[in-house]
Amino acid sequence: MAGLAVTIPYKPRPLQRRFHDERTRFCVLLCHRRFGKTVAAINDLVRQALRSPRENWRSAYCAPYFSQAKQVAWDYLKQFTGPIPEVKFNESELRCDLPNGARVRLYGTDNANALRGLYLDDLVLDEPADMNRTVWTQVLRPMLADRQGRALFCGTPQGTDNLLYDVWQQAGADEEGIWSRFRFPASETGYLPQQELAAARRGMDEAEYLQEFECSFSAAIKGAYYATLLDEAESAGRIRDILIDPAMPVNTAWDLGMDDSTAIWFFQMEPGGDWRIIDYYEASGEGLSHYAKVLQDKGYLYGTHIAPHDIRVRELGTGKSRWETARELGINFAIAPSLPVSDGIDAVRRKLPRCWFDQKRCSSGLKALRSYRREWRQEFNVYASRPRHDWTSHGADSFRYAVTGFRPVMDMSDAPRKARTDYDMWSQ
Structure with a gap:
């Protein structure tokens, strides 16, 4: 005025x-x-x-x-x-x-x-x-x-x-x-x-x-498995803008949906053992060729691709497993062990304190991890021993496969490490 x-x-x-x-x-x-x-x-x-x-x-x-x-x-x-x-x-x-x-x-x-x-x-x-x-x-x-x-x-x-x-x-x-x-x-x-x-x-x-x-x-979020650990990560500055090391292999972990979502985490392992979680992708209603194209477009130097153990199950329509289809697309999957879900959740809890997340590229995946929680049994007024299956499950399951299925390759030479994949992302 x-x-x-x-x-x-x-x-x-x-x-x-x-x-x-x-x-x-x-x-x-x-x-x-x-x-x-x-x-x-x-x-x-x-x-x-x-x-x-x-x-x-x-x-x-x-x-x-x-x-x-x-x-x-x-x-x-x-x-x-x-x-x-x-x-x-x-x-x-x-x-x-x-x-x-x-x-x-x-x-x-x-x-x-x-x-x-x-x-x-x-x-x-x-x-x-x-x-x-x-x-x-x-x-x-x-x-x-x-x-x-x-x-x-x-x-x-x-x-x-x-x-x-x-x-x-x-x-x-x-x-x-x-x-x-x-x-x-x-x-x-x-x-x-x-x-x-x-x-x-x-x-x-x-x-x-x-x-x-x-x-x-x-x-x-009542009954959340990872929410407190992610709060601690945020307070400690481990959810932030993360630089991608172009010389370091990017590993992926997948939860492969049939009629629902497929979720993929992208991560790099530091020499000291910490993980850089650099990216996350989720979509539904798409075939494996779509996700192969996603990997190609991102242009990372890929290392290990990890899938759940049921990827070897053959589909009735084609007689082939998704593991075989992926190989034809150039993606060679390592198979995560078939463990009780509770054991995998405990493994994730132990790993999260050593994880750094990119806050932008991983935002939707982080939301899934924060909201992933136990099933509530209303009739008995108690939590069930199993997780609730909803939209959070895909991101949480694929992260669990990352933790339980990733085995770093010990390179004893001074030569540059090569990505563990036959997929030439730029040849097609």
Whole structure:
């Protein structure tokens, strides 16, 4: 607002100020309960409203329900814009009109279709884990397009199968610099007294505490096999951009589906024994020739290809096994041993602390590993001894075959190592 000095009664805490100063056009803010995310989000909108030179500037604060938006954010919006001269409030529409023509309005995404046809310069989605993904992709994202508006997603993790996790992953894989993300767990912010955190931990299920106060996506996945280990890998910086050594063989491990998905992990083994997990691919309804083409297009120097033991089973239609078909395509599979699934899961657990994952190329595979969990037997109110078979199984099974089936070739010479495959990727 040119020519008018307005003091908003908001003094951000250090981490809130960091968020204000460093956020980009699209931003994901994960924070523990009582961090002050709604206060920060509302003030971020107000600051933009007052500073923007655009005419008829419009913004929306969206909660999963209209009543929730009113309960959570309306009083804050009135509190922090109240000192602005000539500000006007519309109680029925939860709308704040500023004297420069800017407007901040609260909505519930339970009636998202009512938003169609509007435009936005700025947007906040509070607790997007409780929102339908299509609210963002089909309704709200197009509203930002013509004005190149901003969007903030803020909330507490609730597992991996929701919008909040999707945008968190998208922000981590961004290469254009338009996404940013922040994670502020209670153990690091210091905003809540340790005595209070200890009392909360005693009174809550451990998974509930980790979700609500430590911003853990994995904690909400009951019975998850690898979620905690992947959280540790992320905290230790082992889920990041991984360089591919062009002189080091890339090994692959496959879960071969018939009518469902085929999943392939790509990894390199360091001389010290650590694994670089550099890539992941999954598709369904395709024949082996499709996956041979995928390997060719990626252009890696291949080493060992690992398949499950049932690849040798002959198909009724052709009389040939997929192992034989793969050989005809130039892919020579090593066979993973037939072990109990529980033994393979234990082997993966032992291996994960020595694995480094590329956060972009492996994002969908990591999501599968995080969500892979035990079957819940509702009738007995207990977990079964077997894993649940769902969309996570393909990525988890192929990783298990990698761990149990890979045997490094000991090269005692000084000559460059050759990939263990007859498949000439560039000859066709």
